[in-house]
């Protein structure tokens with residue numbers, strides 16, 4: 131496998147705003163985006179005692195898919211626990227779910243065990259682990275090498291906040307984000323869990339309207355299509371619409387140069403796109 135690192139940087143203009151894109155979506159067709167950064171440590175290091183990878187979360191998650199790729203590359207078994215798999219998904223496998231199966235994932239509906247043997251590597255939901263700092267520090271290094279002494283504001287949408295948090299630890303510039311999973315309080319809690327009291331935290335911005343994670347909103351689909359048409363770049367349908375809406379609503383806060391981190395997740399668009407089609411035709 132040949133990973134495209136450092137990931138490319140491109141320039142786009144959207145809604146009158148000049149934005150520099152850090153294209154982590156282009157790292158690789160299978161192992162890409164911020165999940166590649168977050169799981170980089172496990173790819174790079176040998177870990178000869180590990181034979182089994184275990185994680186949990188939703189049945190269409192980007193983490194699940196990326197871990198299935200990691201497990202395949204490492205020759206590990208991969209077991210993934212979910213609360214529930216919709217019967218429609220079982221009978222019509224698609225998106226991350228189908229792709230992770232094709233990589234050999236074993237999916238289990240039921241509770242996550244409390245204990246694992248020494249041969250098992252357990253990854254908490256969303257890939258929220260300190261090893262993520264390793265790959266994210268490499269992303270920060272690439273950004274520093276690209277921008278040098280220029281001042282730049284960084285923007286990226288957050289789930290667990292792991293990427294935004296570590297990026298802020300390794301960058302001299304301000305990192306701005308918005309909470310896509312839960313609200314700003316949830317995200318602040320995540321930051322505190324990752325960093326303790328003295329860490330420098332990303333700035334959390336809010337959109338005028340409240341959005342719930344995984345729900346469908348006509349304005350999300352609209353901005354996703356407009357971004358694709360006007361910039362030629364396909365973004366993800368779960369996090370990026372809230373990211374762009376929030377960034378544009380708060381544009382007065384930013385300096386001349388803003389860099390948006392494209393965190394990949396495009397494999398998950400298949401299931402989101404199907405849901406939008408079924409709901410809005």
Ligand SMILES: *Cc1c(COP(=O)(O)O)cnc(C)c1O
Pocket residue numbers: 163164165192193256287288289290291292293294366369370393394395396
């Ligand atoms: C996983 C993911 C995120 C959220 O990353 P966190 O580190 O959990 O904040 C954002 N965007 C995309 C496309 C993702 O796949």
